[in-house]
Amino acid sequence: MQTRSNAVRLRAVAIAIALAVLSTAWAFAAEAQSTEDRDVLFQVSTIGALLEGVYDGPVTFGELHRHGDFGLGTFNRLDGEMIGFGGDFYQINAQGVANRVPDRWQTPFAVVTFFDTDQSAVIDRVRTYDDLQQLIEKTLPTPNICYAIKVTGQFDYVKARSVPAQQRPYPKLVEAIKDQSVFEFRNVRGTLVGFWMPEYMKGVNVAGYHLHFLDEDRTSGGHLLECRVREAVVEIDYTRSFYMVLPEQADFDAADLRSDKEKELHRVEK
Amino acid sequence: MQTRSNAVRLRAVAIAIALAVLSTAWAFAAEAQSTEDRDVLFQVSTIGALLEGVYDGPVTFGELHRHGDFGLGTFNRLDGEMIGFGGDFYQINAQGVANRVPDRWQTPFAVVTFFDTDQSAVIDRVRTYDDLQQLIEKTLPTPNICYAIKVTGQFDYVKARSVPAQQRPYPKLVEAIKDQSVFEFRNVRGTLVGFWMPEYMKGVNVAGYHLHFLDEDRTSGGHLLECRVREAVVEIDYTRSFYMVLPEQADFDAADLRSDKEKELHRVEK
Numbered sequence: 337m338q339t340r341s342n343a344v345r346l347r348a349v350a351i352a353i354a355l356a357v358l359s360t361a362w363a364f365a366a367e368a369q370s371t372e373d374r375d376v377l378f379q380v381s382t383i384g385a386l387l388e389g390v391y392d393g394p395v396t397f398g399e400l401h402r403h404g405d406f407g408l409g410t411f412n413r414l415d416g417e418m419i420g421f422g423g424d425f426y427q428i429n430a431q432g433v434a435n436r437v438p439d440r441w442q443t444p445f446a447v448v449t450f451f452d453t454d455q456s457a458v459i460d461r462v463r464t465y466d467d468l469q470q471l472i473e474k475t476l477p478t479p480n481i482c483y484a485i486k487v488t489g490q491f492d493y494v495k496a497r498s499v500p501a502q503q504r505p506y507p508k509l510v511e512a513i514k515d516q517s518v519f520e521f522r523n524v525r526g527t528l529v530g531f532w533m534p535e536y537m538k539g540v541n542v543a544g545y546h547l548h549f550l551d552e553d554r555t556s557g558g559h560l561l562e563c564r565v566r567e568a569v570v571e572i573d574y575t576r577s578f579y580m581v582l583p584e585q586a587d588f589d590a591a592d593l594r595s596d597k598e599k600e601l602h603r604v605e606k
Numbered sequence: 607m608q609t610r611s612n613a614v615r616l617r618a619v620a621i622a623i624a625l626a627v628l629s630t631a632w633a634f635a636a637e638a639q640s641t642e643d644r645d646v647l648f649q650v651s652t653i654g655a656l657l658e659g660v661y662d663g664p665v666t667f668g669e670l671h672r673h674g675d676f677g678l679g680t681f682n683r684l685d686g687e688m689i690g691f692g693g694d695f696y697q698i699n700a701q702g703v704a705n706r707v708p709d710r711w712q713t714p715f716a717v718v719t720f721f722d723t724d725q726s727a728v729i730d731r732v733r734t735y736d737d738l739q740q741l742i743e744k745t746l747p748t749p750n751i752c753y754a755i756k757v758t759g760q761f762d763y764v765k766a767r768s769v770p771a772q773q774r775p776y777p778k779l780v781e782a783i784k785d786q787s788v789f790e791f792r793n794v795r796g797t798l799v800g801f802w803m804p805e806y807m808k809g810v811n812v813a814g815y816h817l818h819f820l821d822e823d824r825t826s827g828g829h830l831l832e833c834r835v836r837e838a839v840v841e842i843d844y845t846r847s848f849y850m851v852l853p854e855q856a857d858f859d860a861a862d863l864r865s866d867k868e869k870e871l872h873r874v875e876k
Contacts, residue, residue: 376849384806385750478859480655481852535864536654536809576854579646582751582846589748594805 374450376577377482377531378403381588382540386410386445387600388591389506393583395446397425398439403579404448406484408530408548412442414512415501417559419529419548420448426550428558430500432519434550444583447531447541449484453571459487462565469545472532472570480534482575485547487528489568494521496549496558509604519558526551528560538598540580542605561606644720646847647752647801648673651858652810656680656715657870658861659776663853667695668709670718673849676754678800678818679716681707684782685771687829689799689818690718696820698828700770702789704820714853717801717811719754723841729757732835739815742802742840750804752845755817757798759838764791766819766828779874789828796821798830808868810850812875831876 380395391414400420407420417428418437425437457475462468468487476483497516506512530547537543550557582588650665661684670690677690687698688707695707727745732738738757746753767786776782800817807813820827852858 382806480859480861480863536652539806539809576852578848578850578852580848582848584846589750591750593750 374452375575376403376579377447377449377484377575379541379578379580380409380443380446381583382580382593383445383542383601384539384593384597385588385591387509387597387604388593389508389512390583390585390587390591391444391502391506392585392587393442393444394585395443395581395583396439397437397441397443400425400443400446400448401439404450406451406486406529407446407448408546409443409446409448410499411437412444413501413503414444414499414506414509417496417498417548417557418443418446419550419557421527421529421550421554424554426554426557428496428498428548428550428556430498430515430517432496432498432517432556432558434555434557447546449573449575451484451486451571451573454574456569456571458567458569459565460567465560465563468563468565472572475570476532476572477574482534482537482578483532484573484575485528485530485532485545486571486573487547487565487568488571489525490566491524491526491563491568492522492566493562493564494524494526494549494560495519495562496521496560498558508600510600513604518561519556521549521551521556524551526557528563530560537578542601546605644722645845646673646849647717647719647754647845649811649848649850650679650713650716651853652850652863653715653812653871654809654863654867655858655861657779657867657874658863659778659782660853660855660857660861661714661772661776662855662857663712663714664855665713665716665851665853666709667707667711667713670695670713670716671709674718674720676721676756676799677716677718678816679713679718680769682712682714683771683773684714684769684776684779687766687768687818687827688713688716689820689827690716691797691799691820691824694824696824696827698766698768698818698820698826700768700785700787702766702768702787702826702828704825704827717816719843719845721754721756721841721843723756724844726839726841728837728839729835730837735830735833738833738835742842745840746802746842747844752804752807752848753802754843754845755798755800755802755815756841756843757817757835757838758841759795760836761794761796761833761838762792762836763832763834764794764796764819764830765789765832766791766830768828778870780870783874788831789826791819791821791826794821796827798833800830807848812871816875
């Protein structure tokens with residue numbers, strides 16, 4: 337009986353060790369999630385590289401899922417506008433049609449985060465995209481950090497664009513968008529998804545606003561050019577951590593990222 | 607015997623589970639180390655905020671240790687020049703004396719990484735800091751990523767500076783460095799520690815070189831102003847990930863980070 341009792345005790349100790357170690361592993365996993373992902377704006381490459389025609393990147397959407405459930409970007413070959421929303425990534429192709437993005441697809445430029453609302457407000461009858469920008473900007477606590485922005489509601493009007501896939505040798509983005517398609521929506525429910533970045537970030541991302549649109553049915557949308565808001569909820573996620581991964585890739589390494597690209601960026605974004 | 611044999615088997619299974627789970631926990635820890643820390647340039651705040659006189663920050667050196675064993679920066683109240691080297695952080699105070707930094711001290715601006723040599727070269731008889739910069743720049747595989755740089759050897763001459771702690775209300779950095787002390791070293795062994803950053807990073811860090819000096823005995827050093835190299839080994843760590851954490855702090859939020867600070871930066875760095 338003594339021997340069996342010892343055996344039971346040993347078994348109990350071994351199981352206790354297993355449980356303790358298992359909970360440690362879970363703690364590691366949980367911390368990895370909370371500290372490294374949720375409050376971090378994760379960016380693939382730079383906007384400057386995209387302007388220079390670096391349209392292929394090594395990061396898959398499967399990997400992007402690990403860094404955020406909300407954001408925007410594009411696809412390899414510049415094949416449309418990307419919107420990350422509610423945990424899914426969508427491609428708005430050159431016909432303005434939204435498709436779920438397979439995990440194996442890759443992106444040359446993307447910005448994502450896990451969206452947690454830090455402030456929200458109801459707005460109505462905002463006549464232009466400019467007015468919307470000013471309205472939101474007034475509510476930001478400081479111009480010195482990054483914000484993820486989500487505007488959900490009823491729009492009288494939305495004007496958005498997308499771009500077709502490009503062929504090598506890739507043209508610069510100012511050239512590529514000459515092929516852009518522009519879509520107009522009237523009386524549409526949907527969501528604007530994107531970011532506001534401080535001016536000092538202009539070397540790596542778009543200073544100020546960059547928003548994409550997805551309609552409520554998740555069937556169409558694009559890069560936002562203009563809008564008129566009937567009624568919407570504006571949600572903002574304060575983001576003080578910025579994590580940028582530069583692609584390990586000959587195209588990126590060879591791109592001329594030195595010149596000031598503000599004028600080109602303005603032509604591309606508006 | 608059957609019962610005892612079962613007990614032994616159960617014990618063996620329990621121990622096997624414990625070992626499997628333990629190795630999982632180790633794998634988590636190892637991955638956390640390799641993918642999130644070692645290849646990442648970790649930065650506290652922005653150089654622009656430091657120029658504007660944001661001299662207090664919430665990040666301790668205890669926390670900084672988790673993000674790197676190599677780098678540079680400063681201390682709360684701008685109390686000297688910081689060098690991270692060989693796993694330790696040093697303060698070069700206004701008298702030019704190097705002290706080990708206690709974990710509880712805090713920093714308003716720091717850049718660190720875990721240094722892993724990707725390329726190295728022996729150099730000799732480099733007459734000026736400008737010449738050294740050009741010599742290293744020629745060997746960089748691309749101007750589009752960040753590099754950690756370590757130059758270890760014998761120097762005919764080193765000119766370095768440090769700054770005294772400031773009092774609130776804090777002056778801007780261009781004002782504060784009017785109080786700087788300049789130190790000259792002749793025939794000294796030691797190490798230059800720092801970074802080379804792409805031009806597009808100029809909004810958040812110093813574009814080009816930023817190096818600090820620590821002598822071999824780790825007793826003195828400072829922010830590098832000039833040097834003449836007799837013989838040294840240049841080691842370079844390619845860094846394609848950049849992780850910036852902005853302080854959650856009223857001073858930072860209120861600073862004017864919008865204006866172009868290149869001229870001020872040039873006066874402060876040289």
